[in-house]
Amino acid sequence: MGRQVNEREIVLAVLMEITENGAYSHKILGEVLSKYQYLEKKERAFITRVTEGTLEHLIEIDYILDQFSKVKVKKMKPVIRNILRSGVYQLKYMDSVPDHAVCSEAVKLAVRKGFSGLKGYVNGVLRSVARGLDTLDYPQEGIEALSIQYSIPTWILRLWEKSYGEEVTRTMAADFLKERPVTIRCCQNKVTPEQLKKELEQEGVTVQEHPYLPYAFFISGYDYLESLDCFWKGWFTVQDVSSMLVAELAAPEAGNKIVDICAAPGGKSLHIAEKLWITDRNEAKKGEVEARDLTEYKVGLIEENIARMELENIHAVCRDATVPDEAWKEKADIVLADLPCSGLGVFGKKPDLKYRVKEEDLKELAGLQRKILENAQAMVKKGGTLLYSTCTIDPMENEENVHWFLKKYPQFSLNSIREKLCPQLAESVEEEGCIQLLPGIHCSDGFFIARLKKNGEN
Structure with a gap:
């Protein structure tokens, strides 16, 4: 033994x-x-x-x-x-x-x-x-006191204070330490939100509706996800509401060709494929989603989720987003670019990121994002949409990248998003076409989304 x-x-x-x-x-x-x-x-x-x-x-x-x-x-x-x-x-x-x-x-x-x-x-x-x-005596004032109290490196706190002020910085830092339930998205190609809620409750799960989207729920009180029948039936997937908003703002139409260039593990791709499936049901022309990522391992994760969700209008491809794709030049109605970033908005889920990311990484990441955006924009057809998103709250990787992009590619313009958001979030749109979600301020992770439209008609 x-x-x-x-x-x-x-x-x-x-x-x-x-x-x-x-x-x-x-x-x-x-x-x-x-x-x-x-x-x-x-x-x-x-x-x-x-x-x-x-x-x-x-x-x-x-x-x-x-x-x-x-x-x-x-x-x-x-x-x-x-x-x-x-x-x-x-x-x-x-x-x-x-x-x-x-x-x-x-x-x-x-x-x-x-x-x-x-x-x-x-x-x-x-x-x-x-x-x-x-x-034990703790420091009482200044950035060091905040750093020890909330276990966030001082350079990150200084960055946030400069961008958002002391009060918002403290609110965000405190929110990362709060215990929170898991957020899930109902897969509406299989079940209605009402049916999912009822079934989960019958399995003994505590289910609470999310204030931002009718198909998003908080769940708690279960043993582990794989023990739930609803999980194996593909009735829901774990996804933060901030990530769900990407598909909301993409707003696919019947017959659309869509590419997600950094897709693993596939939550946003599958969500948009589900929306496309609902839109396409009564249409002769069917749309399709291509979910890409850099390695076979990541593509495998996407394929596992596709199989569980049983959606036939999406497939996974192994491809490097930093390499231009001439075959898709001006072919995509929608391109999702949820790009590698510093992850400053998801410390609540990935606490080790606080100590892993370095200040010098931000500039390097912003450069990588710009390189990928250059390739992404070339795939968008005239009249098409480019969705740029990150899970960070660093202006250099977010608003500054958008401003750089618009200057370099004047054929794109920011496209209104207020009408596609619930009233609580619509009020948070400070720059037309962009939204920065902040932990503790919003009921979500820290997340940024920009909706860019390519001028002209198909």
Whole structure:
């Protein structure tokens, strides 16, 4: 018989992969939870909460450790560093776990990992933290105080303050740390929103309607997605409402030819294919969506979702968006360009991005986006639409790119979007044809969309 699986050991392994080996938190945590699906719901919830919580509060946790340990966090052995980090998270944020249990389990874990010589050190640091948490002094003012309070690097906070002001910056930073339900989109080629809601509730899921779109819901109270019949029947897909708005603003018409040039895992492509299917049902001329991405792995993800949704008007293709496509020159009615970006708007779902992205990356990413936009615009036919979107709240990657694009390609103009948005969002359109969604201000991720129309007629 093998040794029983230990949740804290799994947490440590995941944190090591993310903080030391550069793995992406949402990918590796998903893989680990799938591997240990046989564990009790409570055990999987513990793994998820401690892993995500430690990452979400990492700057604060390291600040705390530096106050109580003679060896500073940066000088610690990686295994010990991550044992202590997850221990501090439990001590500060998990009342359900007794302090003595946090300390003793951390010591056992250090021994199991071959650091029996440091068990006294691990025990001493965590016991000191447990005793001194309530008396610890934090910086009270300035950008450093915000950085420690919300565990966001100072350079990001300065960028936001410059763009959005101090109050909005604090609101966004606080929102990323809030626990939130999963957002799903009803797949209306298969089921109505009313039917989906009823079926999910019969499966014991708590379902709440989203204020922005009638086919979007918040769900909670389930064990895991793959345990739900509705998931396997392809009745819904996990997707943030900000991403759903791309298809809303694309507004496909019967017979349209549509290309999504950076599509994986396919949420926006499938959504627009679904809208096209509904529009095409009674038409002789059928439209089609081509969902592209750079690698066979990403194309495989798209194909898995196409198979689950059972839509026949969409296919996946492996293609590099940085390479021009002469075969599609002025052939597409709609081009979706949801481009690689800094991800500053999705820290709530991918907390490790806060520490992964660097200030110098923004300029490089903006340049990559411009290169892809140059290829994307060439595919749009006269009278066609280009949808540019990112999951960031960085003006350089968003509004500044749009202004550059319009200057370089005067045959395009921003196209009105207010009438396609609910009243709450219509009020947030500051520049005609563009919307910047902000966490905590809007009920969504941080996200940017611009709708650009190519002048002339087909």
